[in-house]
Amino acid sequence: MRRTSEDTLSWSATGTRLFLDAVAGWGEEQYLAPSGLPGWTRKHLVAHVAANADALSNLVRWAATGEETPMYSSMEQRNADIEAGSAKPAAELAAWLQGSADRLTAGTVALSSAQWDAEVVTAQGRTVPATEIPWLRSREVCVHAVDLASGVSFADLPAGFLTALADDITGKRRNAPGPAVVLTATDTGDRWELPGEGDPTAVTGPLAEVAAYLAGRPHALTATDGSPAPALPAWL
Structure with a gap:
């Protein structure tokens, strides 16, 4: 962490x-x-x-x-x-x-x-x-x-908190069912992998949107192919 x-x-x-x-x-x-x-x-x-x-x-x-x-x-x-x-x-x-x-x-x-x-x-x-x-x-x-x-908004939260939140949620989701996703924060370069079903979907966007997506909140992320970011199971 x-x-x-x-x-x-x-x-x-x-x-x-x-x-x-x-x-x-x-x-x-x-x-x-x-x-x-x-x-x-x-x-x-x-x-x-x-x-x-x-x-x-x-x-x-x-x-x-x-x-x-x-x-x-x-x-x-x-x-x-x-x-x-x-x-x-x-x-x-x-x-x-x-x-x-x-x-x-x-x-x-x-x-x-x-x-x-x-x-x-x-x-x-x-x-x-x-x-x-x-x-x-x-x-x-x-x-x-x-x-x-x-x-x-998530953009109003400290960047360090958002990174730690993404780390925390990713760690908890690793053993949960759901789609395979690879996330990249375009403004920081941080990267997270969610193992899961199917080939991994690449999703990129600002750190605040990545954190919102992982936390199950409204977000503006899409997959790199333009399709909607895969729905994730509940975090907590």
């Missing part, structure tokens, strides 16, 4: 600021508008991001104390919390979003070097060092800042 702990802390801060700035001053009408995710209003998305900060704060607590503290009590509870959050008044939802982000930042700042090395378990069941927490958060806030459908 082409990322460092300093990178992920920076991207987490940048993504958090992008997300918070995007929703600043919103009232009920803006919050109730559709997000970029099918079936979710912006309230659903904001509730999800706020709940994610609280869940990652659980992992920070685990790293700090050694006491096993899962991100969520269950996936059913996670989904119920998002639904409940989507019904909160705009002001209450905004306060939860800000407060949860502040608590996560304060918790990570307080971790010692040894605590950063402590092992925790993600919601997907992966055992990782606590140094992975800022990366998990940066993915959430950066990608979902785009999903707010409020004007933020």
Whole structure:
């Protein structure tokens, strides 16, 4: 992975600021508008991001104390919390979003070097060092800042984050069913291969569009022969 702990802390801060700035001053009408995710209003998305900060704060607590503290009590509870959050008044939802982000930042700042090395378990069941927490958060806030459908695009995200995101998604897709694709970012020269079914399809375009394509978001990529870029299975 082409990322460092300093990178992920920076991207987490940048993504958090992008997300918070995007929703600043919103009232009920803006919050109730559709997000970029099918079936979710912006309230659903904001509730999800706020709940994610609280869940990652659980992992920070685990790293700090050694006491096993899962991100969520269950996936059913996670989904119920998002639904409940989507019904909160705009002001209450905004306060939860800000407060949860502040608590996560304060918790990570307080971790010692040894605590950063402590092992925790993600919601997907992966055992990782606590140094992975800022990366998990940066993915959430950066990608979902785009999903707010409020004007933020993948082109507004840090280039280093986009490269790391493409690395991360490609790694996860390598063992998933789907078409074989070779991707090249025309503005950076970076290249990714997705093994899969059939002869590989060559797809090229700007790094921001490559990252959007891999993440399953709207994009402007086509194959080099002019045909549509192959549809990919879900990322997460």
